[in-house]
Amino acid sequence: MSFDLLAPHYRWMEALCAGGQLQRCRTALLTALSTPQHVLVYGEGNGRFLLELCRHFPAAHVTVVEASAVMIDLARTRLQRAGLAHAYVEFIHADALIWQPPVATFDLIVTCFFLDCFRADQLQQLIPTIASAATPDAQWLLADFQIAPAGLRRLSSRVIVGFLYAFFRCVTRLSANELVNVEPYLTAAGFTRHARREFILGLLFCEARQR
Numbered sequence: 001m002s003f004d005l006l007a008p009h010y011r012w013m014e015a016l017c018a019g020g021q022l023q024r025c026r027t028a029l030l031t032a033l034s035t036p037q038h039v040l041v042y043g044e045g046n047g048r049f050l051l052e053l054c055r056h057f058p059a060a061h062v063t064v065v066e067a068s069a070v071m072i073d074l075a076r077t078r079l080q081r082a083g084l085a086h087a088y089v090e091f092i093h094a095d096a097l098i099w100q101p102p103v104a105t106f107d108l109i110v111t112c113f114f115l116d117c118f119r120a121d122q123l124q125q126l127i128p129t130i131a132s133a134a135t136p137d138a139q140w141l142l143a144d145f146q147i148a149p150a151g152l153r154r155l156s157s158r159v160i161v162g163f164l165y166a167f168f169r170c171v172t173r174l175s176a177n178e179l180v181n182v183e184p185y186l187t188a189a190g191f192t193r194h195a196r197r198e199f200i201l202g203l204l205f206c207e208a209r210q211r
Ligand SMILES: C[S@@+](CC[C@H](N)C(=O)[O-])C[C@H]1O[C@@H](n2cnc3c(N)ncnc32)[C@H](O)[C@@H]1O
Pocket: 001, 002, 003, 026, 042, 043, 044, 045, 046, 049, 065, 066, 067, 068, 071, 094, 095, 096, 097, 112, 113, 114, 117
C-alpha cells in the first residue's frame, strides 16, 4: 500500500469531488477540544488539517505518523509556506501497523479519513495500539465516511463509498474493501463521544471523543 502516486493529485481531486466539505469535516470540531499539549496525528496526508491544527493550537507538540514520504513532503512544504516551519511538528515516516507509539504520552489523538484504510482484523490490533499512546484523559478527534442508516441516503452512500474503495484499492493497493464501524473499538478503548457533526447528507462525520 502506498499513497505516494496519489499524493500530488490528492488536493485537486478532493476539491473536485467534495469542494471544501472534507476540510470542513476535519476541522469542524477543533473548537470543541480542550487545548492539547501533545498531539499524535495518524495518516495526516498533505498537511491541510495539520496547518489548521497548528494555527489553532500553536503551543502543541505534534507527532505525525505517515506512511507516504510524498505526503510528508507536501505537509512540510505547506507548513513552511504558511510561515509555520517553526511549529513543533515531528514527522515519522512509518507504517502505523508496525510503528509502536510511546505509551500514555499524547492528550489528543487525530485520525482523519485514516481508519477507513484498514480491514476489521487490522483495526482490532491498531486501535488498541493507538489508544495505548493516549494519556488517561486524552481526547480523540475522528473524521471519516459512513454509510447512512436507511433510504436513498443509504443507497447513495453505499455507491459512493464502494466507488472510493475501488479507486483507492486500484491506485494505492489498499487491502481494505469496506468501511468498518470503529465505534465498538473506540468505546472499548475508553473513548466516549461528546460532539458529532455530519456533512454531505451524512456521508461524512466527525467526532470528538474523550476518555
Ligand atoms: C485517505 S488518506 C487521508 C489523508 C488525510 N488525513 C485526509 O484527511 O484526507 C490516508 C492517509 O493515511 C496514510 N496511511 C494509510 N495507511 C497507513 C499506514 N498503515 N500507516 C501510516 N499511514 C498510513 C496514507 O499515506 C494517507 O496519507
